[in-house]
Amino acid sequence: MAVQSDTLAELDLIHRAKKGDHAAFGMLVERYKDQVYNLVTRTLGNQYQADDVAQEAFIRAWKALSHFEERSKFSSWLYRIAINCAFTELRRSGKPVDQLPPEEMEIVKLPGSGALSAEAAFEKRDLVEKLIKRLSPIYRSIVVLFYLQDMDCQEIAAVLNRPVGTVKAYLHRARTEMRSSAEYLLKTRSGN
Amino acid sequence: MNCPPLQSIEDYLIGALAQSERRTLEEHLETCSSCRQTLAHEQELDDLLRALPNLGAPEGFSKSVLSKMAAKPASRSLPDWLWALGVGLFVTFLGIMASRFGAPFTKELAQEVSSFIHGSGVQNRLSDLGAISQSDWLSQLTTGNNVFILNFAVAGIVLCWGLWQVVKALRG
Missing domain, CATH: 1.10.1740.10 (RNA polymerase sigma factor, region 2, helix turn helix motif)
Structure with a gap:
C-alpha cells in the first residue's frame, strides 16, 4: 500500500x-x-x-x-x-566502455578469512572495490544495478536496452573477471 | 554424480533459474558437499558485493542541479512525432495551395529563368555535355503540378520520419 x-x-x-x-x-x-x-x-x-x-x-x-x-x-x-x-x-576521455584496462590485470590476493576480524573485513571490502574497478564500465554498471540498486536482470535489460540473456551473460562474465583477477576465497579460505 | 556447471550455481544465486531447474539444483545440493562448498564461496562474493557502500551525492548536489536547470529551457511538451506530423501536414497544405494558386507565378518565374539560361548559353553548354535535353526542362519542373509533386515528396519524407518516430515510441 x-x-x-x-x-x-x-x-x-x-x-x-x-x-x-x-x-x-x-x-x-x-x-x-x-x-x-x-x-x-x-x-x-x-x-x-x-x-x-x-x-x-x-x-x-x-x-x-x-x-x-x-x-x-x-x-x-x-x-x-x-x-x-x-x-x-x-x-x-578515450576509455573503452566494454574492454578491460590492460594495465590493471595483475592478480590480487584476497585476505584469508575464517572468523573475520574488523581489519580483515575492511581489507576484503577494499579488495572488492578494487575488483569492481578492474571491470570494464559496462560490467561495472550491471554489477552496481544488480547488487547495489537491487534491480533484477529484467529491469537491468530495460535500463540498458539489451536482451535479458545479454545482461545475464555480462553478469556471469563480471563475476568470472572478478574471480580470475583475485586469488578468490574459493581457494584461499580453506588454506587459511 | 553429475555436478551442475558453475554457471548454474551463479544463475541460482542471481535468481535466473526456472522453478523446475531451481528445484533440481536444490535436490542436488542436498547430496553434494562439493557443490555446496562452491555455492558457499559464490555466495560470499555476492555478500561482499551487496555489502559495498552506496556512494552518496555530495552536499549541495540538488541545489546545483536546480540552478543549472534554471539556465536551461523547460522541456518541450509535445513529442517529436507529433511535431513531425504537424510539419508534414503543413508542407502538404502549402503544396496544395501552390498547385492551385501558384501556377501563374511559377510559370512566370520559369520563363524568366529560362530566358536567362538561353541568353547566357548555359543550356546549350549543358546540352552539349548530354546533361539535359533540348526541351525546356526548367519550365517543366516549375509548373504548378510539379511544385505540388515536389511538396508532396518533402511532406512524404517528413511524414515517414514522423511515422518512424511513432514506431520507435511504440517499441519503447
Whole structure:
C-alpha cells in the first residue's frame, strides 16, 4: 500500500515536472541523487568527474522529460540516461566502455578469512572495490544495478536496452573477471 | 554424480533459474558437499558485493542541479512525432495551395529563368555535355503540378520520419 502511494506521489511529481514545475523535478532529484551518483561514480571508476556527470544526467532528464512515456519505471529511465552520460564521458576521455584496462590485470590476493576480524573485513571490502574497478564500465554498471540498486536482470535489460540473456551473460562474465583477477576465497579460505 | 556447471550455481544465486531447474539444483545440493562448498564461496562474493557502500551525492548536489536547470529551457511538451506530423501536414497544405494558386507565378518565374539560361548559353553548354535535353526542362519542373509533386515528396519524407518516430515510441 505504501509502495503504491509512493509510486502515485512520484507520478504526480513527474506530471508536474513535465509541465515545467522546477520544484517538482527538484524533489525527483532529491529522491534519486544518491542512486544516480553511486551508479555514475562506480561506472566511471572514479569520483573526479562523477559530480559533473551525475548533474548532467539530471539536466538531460529534465530536458527530455516530455519523452518519458511512463511505460517503464522513472528510475530505469533515469539510470539509462545516467549510464549513457557516464559512457559518453569515458569515450570522450578515450576509455573503452566494454574492454578491460590492460594495465590493471595483475592478480590480487584476497585476505584469508575464517572468523573475520574488523581489519580483515575492511581489507576484503577494499579488495572488492578494487575488483569492481578492474571491470570494464559496462560490467561495472550491471554489477552496481544488480547488487547495489537491487534491480533484477529484467529491469537491468530495460535500463540498458539489451536482451535479458545479454545482461545475464555480462553478469556471469563480471563475476568470472572478478574471480580470475583475485586469488578468490574459493581457494584461499580453506588454506587459511 | 553429475555436478551442475558453475554457471548454474551463479544463475541460482542471481535468481535466473526456472522453478523446475531451481528445484533440481536444490535436490542436488542436498547430496553434494562439493557443490555446496562452491555455492558457499559464490555466495560470499555476492555478500561482499551487496555489502559495498552506496556512494552518496555530495552536499549541495540538488541545489546545483536546480540552478543549472534554471539556465536551461523547460522541456518541450509535445513529442517529436507529433511535431513531425504537424510539419508534414503543413508542407502538404502549402503544396496544395501552390498547385492551385501558384501556377501563374511559377510559370512566370520559369520563363524568366529560362530566358536567362538561353541568353547566357548555359543550356546549350549543358546540352552539349548530354546533361539535359533540348526541351525546356526548367519550365517543366516549375509548373504548378510539379511544385505540388515536389511538396508532396518533402511532406512524404517528413511524414515517414514522423511515422518512424511513432514506431520507435511504440517499441519503447
